[in-house]
Amino acid sequence: MITEIGNFLLSISASLSLCIFLSLFLKKTISNEVRFLFCKIASHIITFLIFISFVLLSYAFLTDDFSLRYVANNSNVSLENIYKFSAVWGAHEGSILLWVFVLSIWSSCIVLFSSSIPKVIVSDMLSIMGILLLFFLIFILFSSNPFDRIFPIPINGRDLNPLLQDPGLIIHPPMLYIGYVGTSVPFVFAISILLNENIKLEWISWLRKWVISSWMFLTIGISLGSWWAYHELGWGGWWFWDPVENASFMPWLAITALLHSLIVSEKRGIFISWSILLAILTFSLSLLGTFLVRSGILVSVHAFANDPERGMYILIFLSLIIGLSLGLYFIKSRSLIFEKEYTVSSKEFILLLNNLFLTITTFAILLGTLYPLITSSLNLGKISVGAPYFNFIFSALMLPIVFLMSPAIYSTWKKTNYSKLTKKLLTFLFYSIVITYIFMNFYFKSDIFIVYLAMSLAFFTIISSVAKLLLILKNSNNKKIISNIFSIPSSMLSNLLAHIGIGILIIGITLSNYYSIQKEVAMQQNSQILVKDITIKFVDVKNKISKNYTSQVGVFDAYINNDYFISFFPEKRTYNIQKNIMTEAAINSTLLRDIYVALGENLSNDTWVVRIYYKPYIQLLWYGVLLMILGGLFGIFGRNKLEKKLNNDS
Amino acid sequence: MIKITKKSKKRIIRISIFFFAISSFSALLIYAFSKNMVYFYTPSQVIEKEAPLEKFIRVGGMVKKGSVLRSNNNLKISFKIYDLEQQINVMYEGILPDLFAEGQGVVMTGRLINSNTFIADEVLAKHDENYMPPEVADMMKDANGELYKK
Numbered sequence: 001m002i003t004e005i006g007n008f009l010l011s012i013s014a015s016l017s018l019c020i021f022l023s024l025f026l027k028k029t030i031s032n033e034v035r036f037l038f039c040k041i042a043s044h045i046i047t048f049l050i051f052i053s054f055v056l057l058s059y060a061f062l063t064d065d066f067s068l069r070y071v072a073n074n075s076n077v078s079l080e081n082i083y084k085f086s087a088v089w090g091a092h093e094g095s096i097l098l099w100v101f102v103l104s105i106w107s108s109c110i111v112l113f114s115s116s117i118p119k120v121i122v123s124d125m126l127s128i129m130g131i132l133l134l135f136f137l138i139f140i141l142f143s144s145n146p147f148d149r150i151f152p153i154p155i156n157g158r159d160l161n162p163l164l165q166d167p168g169l170i171i172h173p174p175m176l177y178i179g180y181v182g183t184s185v186p187f188v189f190a191i192s193i194l195l196n197e198n199i200k201l202e203w204i205s206w207l208r209k210w211v212i213s214s215w216m217f218l219t220i221g222i223s224l225g226s227w228w229a230y231h232e233l234g235w236g237g238w239w240f241w242d243p244v245e246n247a248s249f250m251p252w253l254a255i256t257a258l259l260h261s262l263i264v265s266e267k268r269g270i271f272i273s274w275s276i277l278l279a280i281l282t283f284s285l286s287l288l289g290t291f292l293v294r295s296g297i298l299v300s301v302h303a304f305a306n307d308p309e310r311g312m313y314i315l316i317f318l319s320l321i322i323g324l325s326l327g328l329y330f331i332k333s334r335s336l337i338f339e340k341e342y343t344v345s346s347k348e349f350i351l352l353l354n355n356l357f358l359t360i361t362t363f364a365i366l367l368g369t370l371y372p373l374i375t376s377s378l379n380l381g382k383i384s385v386g387a388p389y390f391n392f393i394f395s396a397l398m399l400p401i402v403f404l405m406s407p408a409i410y411s412t413w414k415k416t417n418y419s420k421l422t423k424k425l426l427t428f429l430f431y432s433i434v435i436t437y438i439f440m441n442f443y444f445k446s447d448i449f450i451v452y453l454a455m456s457l458a459f460f461t462i463i464s465s466v467a468k469l470l471l472i473l474k475n476s477n478n479k480k481i482i483s484n485i486f487s488i489p490s491s492m493l494s495n496l497l498a499h500i501g502i503g504i505l506i507i508g509i510t511l512s513n514y515y516s517i518q519k520e521v522a523m524q525q526n527s528q529i530l531v532k533d534i535t536i537k538f539v540d541v542k543n544k545i546s547k548n549y550t551s552q553v554g555v556f557d558a559y560i561n562n563d564y565f566i567s568f569f570p571e572k573r574t575y576n577i578q579k580n581i582m583t584e585a586a587i588n589s590t591l592l593r594d595i596y597v598a599l600g601e602n603l604s605n606d607t608w609v610v611r612i613y614y615k616p617y618i619q620l621l622w623y624g625v626l627l628m629i630l631g632g633l634f635g636i637f638g639r640n641k642l643e644k645k646l647n648n649d650s
Numbered sequence: 651m652i653k654i655t656k657k658s659k660k661r662i663i664r665i666s667i668f669f670f671a672i673s674s675f676s677a678l679l680i681y682a683f684s685k686n687m688v689y690f691y692t693p694s695q696v697i698e699k700e701a702p703l704e705k706f707i708r709v710g711g712m713v714k715k716g717s718v719l720r721s722n723n724n725l726k727i728s729f730k731i732y733d734l735e736q737q738i739n740v741m742y743e744g745i746l747p748d749l750f751a752e753g754q755g756v757v758m759t760g761r762l763i764n765s766n767t768f769i770a771d772e773v774l775a776k777h778d779e780n781y782m783p784p785e786v787a788d789m790m791k792d793a794n795g796e797l798y799k800k
Contacts, residue, residue, distance in 0.1 A: 234748070356668075360675050367683065382690035382785055384708060386759075389686035396678060520745055522723055572748075581748040600745040604722050609745050 002056050002065065006147035009053040013046045013104075014137035020046075020130030023123070036119040039126040040111045046133060047104040054101050057146055058088050066157050069150035070094060076159035076577055078548040086170040087160040092294060092310070093146035095173060099290070100136045102174075102181040107133070110185065116206055124192035125185075132184060135317050143310050159548070159577035168228035176221025176248060180286045182214025183251055186258060187283030190276040191325060194332040204266040204275075209636050211259050212494075216632030218252045223625040234583030234598045236518070236613045238621070241390040246369045247289035250362050254282040257358035260351050268348060268413060273336040274355070277329060284322045285362070291318050292369070345416040350408045354401060361397045365390065395450075402457045402506065405499050406464035428467065432459035444515055454510040462503035465496040490638020498631030505624025512618035519613075525606040531614050534595065535559040536568075538610065541599075549575045551584075554599045554608065558588070568597040585611075594618050688759065692789045696765060697736040703762045709738070709770075710757035710786045718752055731756060733789045742770040755786035 020042050023035050057070075061084045066072040070093045075084055089098040107129040114122045140146070163169075189207050193199050225245070230238040239245065258278040264271045291314040342348040368385040375383050406428060410421055436455040440446060472488050517531055528537040539555040556568040568586035575582065585598040593616045600609030690708040691701040701707055711731030720727040728741045729752075740758065750756060750773060760770040 235745075356671060360672075360679075364679050367679065371683075382708075384688045384690065385683070386686045386688050386706075389682050392682045392686075393679060396682075397675070520725060522725060583748055603720070607722065609725060611745060 002060050002068065003147045003149055006053045006056050007141065007145070009049045009056075010137055010141055010147075013049045013053075014134055014141065016042045016046050016049075017130045017133040017137060021127050021134060023130075024127035027120075032120050032123070036123045039123045039130075043104070043107045043111050043126050043129070047108040050097075050101045050104045053147075054088070054097060057094060057097065058085055061085060061088055064157070066155070067149055067153045068146070069148045070146040072150050072154050072157045074157065074160050076157040076548065078576070079157075079160055079165075080547065082170065083160055083165050086164070089173050089177075090160050090164050093140070093144045093148075095177075096136065096140055096144050096294070097146055098174065098177055099181060100133060100140065102177045103129070103133055103136065103184060106182060106185055110188075114206070117203055121189075121192050121196060121198075121203070124195055125188040128188040128191050129184065132188075139310075139313060139317075143313060156577075159575065162549070162573070162575040162578060162580045162582050163232070165575075166228060166232050168224055168231065172221060172224040172228055175217055175224055179214050179216070179218030179221050180248070180251065180289065182210070182217055183255055183279075183283045183286045185210040185214065186255075186279035187325075190279035191328065193276060193336070194328050197332055197335045199272060199336060201266055201269055204262055204272075208259070208262045208266060211255060211262060212632055212635040215252070215255050215259055216629055216636065218248065218255065219625065219628055219632065222248050222252060223622070227622065231585060231587065232582075234585050235611070236516075236585070236596050236598075236615065238618075241368075241387045243369050243373075244289075244293050246365050246390075247292045250365055250369075251282055251285040251289060253358050253362040253365070254278060254285050257355045257362070258282055260354050260358075264348050264351050268340060268342075269338055270340050270342075270348065271352075271355075272338060273333045276333060276336060278355075278359075280322075280325045280329060284318070284325075285366075287314070287318045287321060291315055341414070343415045345411065345418050345421065347408060347411040347413050347416070350404050350411055353404055354408065357397055357401045357404075361394065361401075364393045364397065368393075395454075399453070399457065402461060402502065405461045405502070409464055409468050409496070409499070425464070428463045429456075429460055432456050432463050435459050435463075444511075446515070448514060451510055451514050454506055458503040458506040458510070460503075461506075462500050465500045465503070469493075469496055490634045494631040494633075494635035494638060496631075497634060498628045501624045501627030501629075501631060503624070504620050504627060508617050508620030508622075508624055512615045512621065515616050517614040518611075520600070520609065520611050522603055522607055523610045529610075529612065531595070531612055532593075533560060534614070535562075536595075536597070536612060538608070539567075541602075541608065544571075548577070549573045549582075552599070552602075554586075554597070554610070556586070556597055556610075558595065568595075570597045570599045572599045589619055591619055592617065690757075690785055693731055693733045693738045694736040694789075696738050696762060696768070699765050701762055703764065706759065706761055708757060708759050708785075709740075709762075709768050710755065710789070711737075712786065712790065713750070713752050713754055713756050715752045738766045738768055740768045740770055742773055744773075746773055755790075757785060 020039050023030075023038060026035065057068075059065075060068050060071050061075050062081065064071070064075065064077050064084075066075075070091070074087045074091045074094070079087065087094070089095045107126060110122065110125055110129070114125075186207060189203075189210075193203075222245075225248070226238040229240070230236065258275060261271045261275045261278055265275045291311065294310060294314060368389055372383045372385055375381055406425055407421065410416075410424060433456050436452055436459055440452060440455065469488070472492065519529060519531060521529060523529065523538045525538055525540060528535050530536075535558070537557045537559070539557055542553045542555065544551045544553050551571045551573040554568070554570045554572075556570070557564060558566050558568065566588055568588065570586040571584035573582045573584060574580070583598050585596055587597075588595045593614060596611075596613035596615060598611040600611055602608055688706055688708050689701075690710065693709070693711045695701055696709060701709075709731070711733050714730040714732050714737060717730035718727065719729070724743075725745065726741070726743045727746065728739060730737050730739055732738075742758075742760075757774045758768065758770040759772045759774075760768055762768050
């Protein structure tokens with residue numbers, strides 16, 4: 001039954017999406033009101049239908065309905081319920097269904113929150129959404145159908161990939177997808193602006209919130225992935241420049257650039273044409289990411305079982321979308337070019353540089369990710385581009401971006417008082433160098449130049465942002481500090497929080513990268529090892545039996561100055577069905593450091609290979625990201641001046 | 651003489667700054683790129699001396715059954731990998747990935763010290779018993795394109 005209902009719902013949704021798209025061509029014949037009403041209702045119906053099919057699939061998983069091939073391949077009776085549910089998006093078919101589901105939610109959101117945009121623009125946006133929905137629905141129905149049957153019906157399923165049986169991975173894909181797919185909103189906006197050859201600055205401030213939302217979810221999704229890799233992969237890294245990571249990082253960089261160029265477009269009415277182009281590129285990169293992950297051409301932890309024909313289908317769609325929208329852009333964008341005067345010291349110019357560097361960074365990562373794929377598909381040899389390339393190019397390009405954050409905060413539109421600006425910034429720069437110097441000498445007694453550079457820049461950003469916050473608080477009339485915080489314009493608060501977050505993130509990355517202590521040793525039971533000031537003693541290995549895996553649990557006691565303070569229980573799990581082995585690291589975190597213990601192989605009876613890491617300040621990484629997300633939340637939910645003014649007027 | 655207005659002068663300066671930035675970053679990019687390209691070789695190519703010695707490369711193949719030797723008290727390990735025609739020795743010191751096993755596909759980065767010995771810095775094996783790295787899958791296909799299995 002589920003198969004029929006599921007297919008039926010998806011087919012209806014596909015036909016409705018087609019109708020919404022076709023309504024674009026009836027613009028002249030039917031009235032705006034009627035078309036808007038149709039698009040609006042049809043979009044909601046599609047969302048509802050896809051939601052139901054999503055619920056059906058979840059139901060099939062929770063009730064162990066192995067008559068569905070997808071369920072049989074990715075679940076098992078002994079799987080915990082929460083993982084049965086997350087298995088819905090644990091493999092290809094289900095994750096594409098999630099993609100479409102999220103896309104339909106975004107289009108419904110456009111309907112719900114676009115009262116300030118003319119109906120004709122919104123209808124056009126929904127029509128473009130329609131063609132995107134149609135494509136993915138056809139893709140599901142014809143080549144990745146999660147409702148396909150299997151015969152004979154197996155008694156038990158093949159289990160969810162154990163790698164995915166982790167709390168971090170329950171929400172990582174949905175968050176990432178919300179962000180990924182969210183880039184469709186600026187895309188459809190850009191296309192309908194090009195179709196109508198008309199734009200108003202209020203629309204841009206409306207668009208900015210959507211861009212911030214998508215940016216925020218991408219940030220959450222990517223950082224959850226990192227967090228998971230750190231805890232689950234068992235070698236203490238959190239970013240590997242894996243092509244799939246890059247696939248999510250490129251849209252993030254592009255949308256970050258878009259976020260900044262939209263500020264200029266909104267405030268000054270320039271860079272509009274560029275913003276439109278960036279919106280198109282961002283969505284194209286999202287689609288490219290989907291293609292890379294789902295086509296099976298990648299060598300990556302994310303590349304599970306894949307099918308090259310599916311890749312072809314996405315590739316064709318990808319080329320069509322990019323080709324058509326860029327074509328439209330080059331024909332129509334001339335009408336959107338406005339020029340206004342601004343000087344080299346203006347905020348416009350600094351944001352222009354920000355965009356330039358972010359775009360180059362995106363391009364550099366794109367090159368490193370695609371080049372090996374292109375050479376191998378053209379039989380020009382099998383090449384890979386190593387992490388050193390990405391590390392080098394990314395750090396080199398991030399330095400100017402981070403450096404520019406402080407001038408961007410203090411500069412003003414059109415023209416900035418140059419001497420005042422430099423005086424202020426030089427003071428901050430001086431403080432940050434002093435702080436870096438004291439900190440580094442006191443704590444690490446090290447003289448690595450690049451660390452000093454990165455730390456000074458991070459402190460420069462943090463000090464400038466905090467000083468700006470204090471300045472605003474001092475200048476506002478209200479005496480109570482709490483109400484003062486709420487009186488800061490939310491766009492400013494969101495901007496400062498996110499930039500402080502970046503500063504903290506950089507400190508975390510730099511210190512944990514350069515001053516980690518890593519020990520990989522063969523340890524006998526009852527032997528001990530000294531890491532920094534901590535003595536770690538290998539006590540025992542115990543066997544543990546769980547519902548769907550058995551594991552060996554190491555027991556390690558840690559001492560500081562002969563005083564016991566904590567035990568570690570790293571695990572080596574063997575999953576019953578797929579016979580996979582998984583490493584679960586044991587981590588003890590404080591703000592100052594993480595101690596990371598993981599079990600390697602069993603060499604002989606009582607000797608194990610053990611991995612022990614001491615990572616200073618790595619927690620700052622997650623705190624930095626949290627601040628960035630908080631900044632995003634203020635950006636979305638805070639009301640900006642323009643809206644306040646509009647509300648006061650009405 | 652062509653008269654240069656203030657506006658067009660500004661534009662010329664702007665465009666030249668832009669091009670300067672683009673070209674210097676392209677140079678940086680190409681430099682970093684060419685230094686970090688890592689080529690992949692099969693055991694046959696290694697034996698036939700197609701792969702350079704003492705250079706950072708990637709090598710992949712199937713781990714030969716019964717060839718894995720490891721020390722009892724340190725992390726040194728040696729094994730053989732093979733493709734359809736040839737086999738080479740691999741030496742490694744460190745922790746192997748969870749799914750490293752005899753008879754499985756493996757891809758490594760490291761360098762060759764002679765035409766049949768590879769010193770691995772990093773060993774990659776995937777978290778799936780059915781998975782074979784694409785490079786290895788390619789080389790294990792015979793003339794008919796059928797996957798070769800022992």
